[in-house]
Amino acid sequence: MVEYLVLGVAAFSAGLVDAVVGGGGLIQIPVIFSVFQGTAPATLLGTNKLASIFGTAAAAVxxxxxxxxxxxxxxxxxxxxxxxxxxxxxxxxxxxxxxxxGLLPVVLIAVAAYTFWKKDLGSVHAPLHSGVREQVWAVIIGAAIGFYDGFFGPGTGSFLVFLFVRFFGFDFLAASAVAKVVNVACNFAALVWFGYSGHLIWQLGLMMAVCQVCGSILGTKLALKHGSGFVRRLFLVVVTILIFKSGYDAFLK
Known part of the structure; x- marks a missing residue:
């Protein structure tokens, strides 16, 4: 019972953060792995995806x-x-x-530095592309991030937000909204694979999904209320945490 309470709180927190800038996995994945240490990693990742897709879909809606x-x-x-x-x-x-x-923390440092120094990045919504050019760029970015999410995964939501700001001229709020839609597709692909291979704890995943949805509703309200400036600040916080976490995993763990 205590384990489910801990995971419920973690899922709520992950849903809140993920709804704004992505990076909810920073909270949810370490907790589920620490609580169920004897369970197969694939099963825990599949259960995490089951919860995440509901939270991300709720944020997108x-x-x-x-x-x-x-x-x-x-x-x-x-x-x-x-x-x-x-x-x-x-x-x-x-x-x-x-x-x-080893590569991830280096890329994240570059993303954080660029966002920090470009003070006006993502403050104004001024789309750079339209028509066929827009769709081609969308396919390229979707392919790159989709492959990354399936192959490795950490920071997928945050990368999507950054890329939609940098290469499409979206403000942070609009970029976060589009990122949620794309993230649902990534999560669905992974969930189908985990479900097909039997790596899901349905009861746990659905309980966490309810908590994620509640967190994502609050996170979306905060983003909409406080606007792109709030999203940008939280984005930098999450990316900074990702840098330390990925650096530790790559070089110290």
Whole structure:
């Protein structure tokens, strides 16, 4: 009972953070692994994805009610991410992802530095692309992040937010809304794989899903209330934590 309470609180917190800037896995995954130490990692990851897809979907729906989602970007990026997430999951069964552990903190430092120094980055919503050009960029980014999510995964939501701000000219709020839609596709691809292979604890995953949805509703309300400036600040906090966490995993663990 205590274990479920701890995981419920972790799922709520993860849903809140993930709804704003991504990175909810920073909270939820370490907790579920520490509580169920004797359970197969694949089963825990599958259960985490079951909870996460509900939280991310709830955030996407709530954003759609209040923010104009750029579906001309979100739709092709989601389809591309769905396909390449499967490909990434298949590839990781053939090629070890260990080299990504050393590369991830370096990439995150670059993302944080760029966002910090570009004070006006993501403050104004000024889309850079339209028509076929927009769709091509969406497919490219969806493919890259989808493959990354299937192959390795940490920080997927935060990377999506940054890329939609940097390469599409979205403000942080609009970028977060589109990122949630694409993230649902990534989570769905992984969930299908875990479900097919039997790596799911349904009761636990659904309990955590309810908590994630509650957290994501609060997180979405905070983002909508406080705007892009709030999202940018939280983005930098989450990316900084990701840098330390990924650096520890890569070089000290």
């Amino acid at each position: 709530n954003y759609a009610r209040r923010v104009r989602i750029a579906w001309s970007t979100a739709a092709p990026a989601s389809v591309s991410a769905l396909v390449f997430a499967f490909l990434g999951a298949y590839t990781v069964t053939r090629i070890p992802a260990d080299f990504m552990r």
